[in-house]
Amino acid sequence: MPPREGIYGLLAEFDTPGDLIRAARQARLDGWRRLDCYTPYPVEEAAEAIGFHRNKVPLLTLVGGLMGLAAMFLLEVWVSVLAYPLNIGGRPTYSWPAFIVPAYEWTILFAGLSAAFGMLALNGLPALYHPLFNAPNFRDGATTDKFFLCLEALDPKFELVEAKKYLESFQPVSVVEVEY
């Protein structure tokens, strides 16, 4: 991918989660769609404010769990009935109650791995680079005690001077341009 140039977006810094949420909610109401908030801990209300209500992690987890269940149960049946049947006093080879425990464990294993890695994949992580880290105040605050709202340049409404003025109307601590 050729390096992109120009402005990634405008980043407004706030001191409290409340200020961030009010600004994000207003921006969403005013028609902004390419925007994101950055917080040092999960702030559900901020996600709601920018219109992010549900995610696909539960679905991935369910699918993963069912796959684990099917994989282990079928493996056990295949091994015990077809590949390596053991005749012990004429007992049935398809002894499904004994197969429950490993199948149960693999349900949890696959579901858990799907939840963790599915979450990372949907988030686009791991990512070695992101333009936001170019902002001078981002690294000190976003993972410690500051709250950020970013209006991205890809939004059709984005016009540098206008957007900057718009963000400043929320009285943030600062508004900075973020370059690619």
Place this chain on the structure above:
Amino acid sequence: MATSEVKDNPRIDPATGEYRVIAPGQTFRSVTEKITRIVLTPVTPLGWFALFGVGGALATMLLVALTWLFLVGTGIWGITQPVAWGFAIINFVWWIGIGHAGTLISAILLLFKQSWRNSINRFAEAMTIFAVVCAGMFPLIHVGRPWLAYWMLPYPSTMNVWPQFRSPLMWDVFAVSTYAIISIVFWYIGMVPDFGTMRDRAESNFAKFAYGLCSLGWRGSVRHWARYETASLLLAGLATPLVLSVHTVISFDFAVAVLPGWHTTIFPPYFVAGAIYSGFAMVLTLAIPLRKFYHLEALVTERHIDNMGKVMLATGFIVAYGYAMEVFMAWYSASHWEAFMMWNRMFGPMGWAYWVLVTCNLAIPLTTLWSRKLRTSIPFMFFISIVVNTGMWFERFVIVVTSLYRDFLPSSWGTYRATRWDYMTYVGTLGLFTALFLLFVRFLPMIPMSEIRTMLPGAKIMPKKVTEAGD
């Protein structure tokens, strides 16, 4: 508690009379500073080196014991007929039980929205992983030829042999391996945002690089947080049935056998409760020196110690019920063998071990943990944690040895005496555990910063400030 005491002590919430979960006066930045400084300082305290030296020396002893074991075989241990399980299985069950408290704290208490757990969550989870490392070693070295341990896995081999899926020992393979993997994933995912903080606060280039890689590029987008929270909750929901199943499956190793003293249906719940009991004792053993040494009294408060004491009291009583049921069933079953097993367990040649466990698991903790004064007394809780850990080790000793050494036919009776190699292996795993835990404390954030932040007053969403009149 006297009213004046409540009023004067700022660490006690006057509204409830309970100790606060986090001492007053903490901000996002102060908490972050406090936790990252422990790791990012270039100065390692001398005490750390001293303890690491001890742990490392003991871990080296483990290495010696294992090397000799691999060269000579399990004959160097005290195991024999009829006691073929011995120290290896005692230690396996003991260690894995200790691990269970970490999962309980990180998963079950999260589902119950017990936010006080946030402070102790991370190192309890680390304790789980290191305990599982120590536990997993024992069955592997107990199989006699550990280099062939991979035969337990189902894979298409040239011998055309497949594992026996009807055996509880095989179930163990899947339960313990799943438990190890899920615990590590849960632990790591929990640390990702904190790695981001470490990356952004690190001074040296190497630390920035290393924590940067570990953080996977975390930048705290609320979209990411939303998925992250969902995944954490789901992992907690998955780890909860998992942790209950692990010790249940381990108890099946015993309960499925027809041996008196093992063949009981009380084993699964009694094993799980015992696991949590000993695990919380180990969390206390680790937390009390840690908060003192690293001055974390503001984050790991008397409230945590108190709550852990309450959990121990509850699980201790479940364990007591298990012991009582064993005695009752020995009589009620009218089985000659069961009755003899119980008599032999209490008054036979190894009866002393039974009374040690009754003293350590029931007599001392279950009488004293009722008192809040004692539950919030730090030296006393440290003492109790050691007592319970000892008692729970003896519980496993009693279950394994006193059931095996005198079973049905007196002609097949034997005895059991651990050798120095047994002791070296056991004490060696204690050293390995200590060394791993110290490395964790030195290089990883031991308290989850992002979770602590949600509990601080600054995280409260305030309505817009009222602008001054006339504005």
